[in-house]
Amino acid sequence: MWKIQLFKLNFDEREAQAAYDTVASGWLTMGERTTAFESAFGTMLGGGTHCISVANCTAALHMALLALDVGPGDEVIIPALTFVANANTVAMVGATPVLADCDSLDDWNVSAATIEAKITPRTKAVMVVHYAGYPCDMPAISKLCRERGVRLIEDVAHAPGAVIAGQSCGTWGDIGCFSFFSNKNLSIGEGGMVSTSSEELLQRLRHLRSHGMNSLTLDRHKGRAISYDVITPGLNYRMDEVRSAVGLVQLEKLAAGNERRGELTAAYRRRLAGTNVAIPFSSPPAGSHSVYHILPSLLPVHADRKAVIEALKAKGIQSSIHYPAFWGFTAFQSRFSPADAPIVADICERELTLPLYPTMSDDDVDAVCDALSEAVR
Numbered sequence: 001m002w003k004i005q006l007f008k009l010n011f012d013e014r015e016a017q018a019a020y021d022t023v024a025s026g027w028l029t030m031g032e033r034t035t036a037f038e039s040a041f042g043t044m045l046g047g048g049t050h051c052i053s054v055a056n057c058t059a060a061l062h063m064a065l066l067a068l069d070v071g072p073g074d075e076v077i078i079p080a081l082t083f084v085a086n087a088n089t090v091a092m093v094g095a096t097p098v099l100a101d102c103d104s105l106d107d108w109n110v111s112a113a114t115i116e117a118k119i120t121p122r123t124k125a126v127m128v129v130h131y132a133g134y135p136c137d138m139p140a141i142s143k144l145c146r147e148r149g150v151r152l153i154e155d156v157a158h159a160p161g162a163v164i165a166g167q168s169c170g171t172w173g174d175i176g177c178f179s180f181f182s183n184k185n186l187s188i189g190e191g192g193m194v195s196t197s198s199e200e201l202l203q204r205l206r207h208l209r210s211h212g213m214n215s216l217t218l219d220r221h222k223g224r225a226i227s228y229d230v231i232t233p234g235l236n237y238r239m240d241e242v243r244s245a246v247g248l249v250q251l252e253k254l255a256a257g258n259e260r261r262g263e264l265t266a267a268y269r270r271r272l273a274g275t276n277v278a279i280p281f282s283s284p285p286a287g288s289h290s291v292y293h294i295l296p297s298l299l300p301v302h303a304d305r306k307a308v309i310e311a312l313k314a315k316g317i318q319s320s321i322h323y324p325a326f327w328g329f330t331a332f333q334s335r336f337s338p339a340d341a342p343i344v345a346d347i348c349e350r351e352l353t354l355p356l357y358p359t360m361s362d363d364d365v366d367a368v369c370d371a372l373s374e375a376v377r
């Protein structure tokens with residue numbers, strides 16, 4: 001249907017072989033491939049970070065809130081411009097999500113100032129998102145959270161491999177939460193990772209992931225344990241071996257894929273410079289390295305976004321919106337309003353996401369930019 005899709009998997013025979021070998025091994029539930037994936041991911045993040053893999057990023061966020069004892073009566077500051085998983089997980093633990101605006105019409109991330117404006121005596125935690133792969137100003141945000149005694153969760157769904165001030169995104173806060181959903185920079189289908197440098201949190205997260213049990217099925221299979229104790233109530237948010245094996249292959253491709261995304265983003269910026277379509281994050285904080293998860297653009301104020309989407313579609317080009325405003329969702333319309341985050345309210349009306357994936361060609365970028373320029377003219 002599409003000549004140029006929004007996203008395409010960067011898969012080849014290596015992912016297929018890894019999945020085949022795992023099935024042939026006869027061991028499917030969390031085991032040695034999962035441990036290897038966790039350890040390789042922790043090495044990629046650096047700084048002695050511990051990682052445990054989970055079913056998806058939503059599970060990771062849920063576990064992070066539970067591990068930090070966030071619950072009824074607490075407020076959690078989240079970005080107004082993000083996927084609904086952040087608001088959902090905060091609501092699911094009985095806490096109140098509070099929206100922080102983005103920094104400006106160019107920097108779509110939350111900042112220390114926009115977070116600070118929403119801190120109250122009930123604020124228990126802040127959840128930041130490195131939107132589109134561009135790191136938030138983590139030195140300033142982590143300093144603010146430390147000074148105000150607020151816990152910090154990083155949602156790194158868009159940003160595996162991103163760095164700011166020499167430190168990986170996902171290692172600045174108490175807990176980092178990654179997504180390996182199909183369209184992510186590291187794609188598995190469904191999957192996620194939790195990172196922390198705290199031994200105590202690591203233990204709590206391990207228990208939350210697997211029913212609070214102190215031994216795994218693999219331990220019993222290997223004869224290392226006969227039974228198990230349940231240390232604390234927990235969930236089943238485990239990863240499995242097939243997905244871990246595919247994840248290991250994808251991790252090897254991550255750096256090159258991120259680099260190619262950067263080249264394509266630079267080509268988009270060159271092609272759209274001087275038009276009335278803006279690409280945000282034109283001057284990210286010094287020392288920050290994006291991983292270019294998506295290509296967000298901002299249409300001119302009076303553009304008819306639906307008509308632009310249809311015009312692109314007529315040329316076989318897929319586009320999307322990141323993100324629809326929370327206050328437009330049935331479940332959240334009584335909790336939030338555009339007044340909570342005026343800059344995000346404007347962005348949500350005008351944002352259009354263009355195709356971006358590592359196997360995209362420069363000619364594809366030209367075709368998208370030609371079609372978009374014509375559509376907004």
Ligand SMILES: Cc1ncc(COP(=O)(O)O)c(C=O)c1O
Nearest residue numbers: 056057058083085157179180181
């Ligand atoms: C910013 C953000 N957070 C969380 C999630 C949820 O990830 P998952 O689908 O792995 O649960 C996503 C998924 O798209 C996301 O973009």
